[in-house]
Amino acid sequence: MRDGALSGRMLGPFGILTRLEYWGFRIVAALFGALPVDVASSLSGWIWRTVAPHLRRHARAERNLAASMPELSAEERAAVLDQMWDGLGRTFAEAFHLRTIQSDPSRIVLDLSPEVLEAVRSPRGCVLACPHMGNWEVASIGALRAGGRVAGVYQRLKNPLVDRYVTGLREPYYPQGLFTKGNDAVLKLRRVLRQGHGVALLADLREMRGVAVPFFGRPAPSTPFPAFLACSMGAPLVAGRVVRLGGARFRITGELLPVQATGDRDADIEATTAAIHACFERFIRENPGQWMWAHRRWG
Structure with missing residues (x-):
């Protein structure tokens, strides 16, 4: 699978994998873009804060936060990171609604x-x-x-x-x-x-x-x-x-x-x-x- 993915990349900037990634992204963009901005923002925030704590970058975020703000308790750090992932998820979905945000x-x-x-x-x-x-x-x-x-x-x-x-x-x-x-x-x-x-x-x-x-x-x-x-x-x-x-x-x-x-x-x-x-x-x-x-x- 990995060799196949790499060979897809090697087809050039518009190779198979490049196009699949693009259309996958466009489908996600269409789904979030079709929702009202507040619904899209809330849904994406929920997805990110649910999924992201199980990914490798969450451990890095925990280390960075603990080293930078050691005065926070474990519970306070967990709340900070939950808010962080929620905000990042919201930011992702809001990218498809910038015109709405600007006009309001x-x-x-x-x-x-x-x-x-x-x-x-x-x-x-x-x-x-x-x-x-x-x-x-x-x-x-x-x-x-x-x-x-x-x-x-x-x-x-x-x-x-x-x-x-x-x-x-x-x-x-x-x-x-x-x-x-x-x-x-x-x-x-x-x-x-x-x-x-x-x-x-x-x-x-x-x-x-x-x-x-x-x-x-x-x-x-x-x-x-x-x-x-x-x-x-x-x-x-x-x-x-x-x-x-x-x-x-x-x-x-x-x-x-x-x-x-x-x-x-x-x-x-x-x-x-x-x-x-x-x-x-x-x-x-x-x-x-x-x-x-x-x-x-x-x-």
Whole structure:
């Protein structure tokens, strides 16, 4: 079976296995997309929190949470992880209802200070760094509602057909472009900032070629990209988060962060990256069940 699967992959980007994966994904997308958004969100959340605790990534999430927040009891950790899987399941289903979420003003509450709103609309552009919290796909919708026009970067999915479909769902909320991760993304995003627009980045995952900064008391290899853009372009830097209020309803908050500017570029980028992650840690401690603990975050 394994050799057959591999040979299917080797038929090319549109080989048998690629097409089967794609159509399986489209069937799931059609099923969740046909349901009302709240029903789809609730059903997917239930499926994930029922199935995921039996998978290997759950043990990793338990280890990460125990090491990061040892003050929690076993029962509290279990509740956090149950909420995490529920939220991830909901986020999956809500991807097929982003248009509904955007068009319903009651589903997103913007809780942004005047200084953050000014930064988002800055003629120097703005760098928005967010963690994977709540439903992070909603962050770009919030930026649009706040008066910003943002570009984004994403990691290309292995299946090119699924990648094309998912990208099509997300592109409307990134009017300045949704670019694949890579060296040319740097040039594209710098151009976006020069034009006075925003760049929205998810910045809380492991980056082994990045800089190690403190995160929950341990060095964590982290992307320096948001700090690099803010330091090199003189753009304001905002740490944003999406908090799930219940069901498919959200609150978006943000904090304007200091951008280090001593003239030592490497030191400035490292210090600014550390400031981003200190803010992320505070966000997560306030709502630990809304962050993804299952990633290999600390190497």
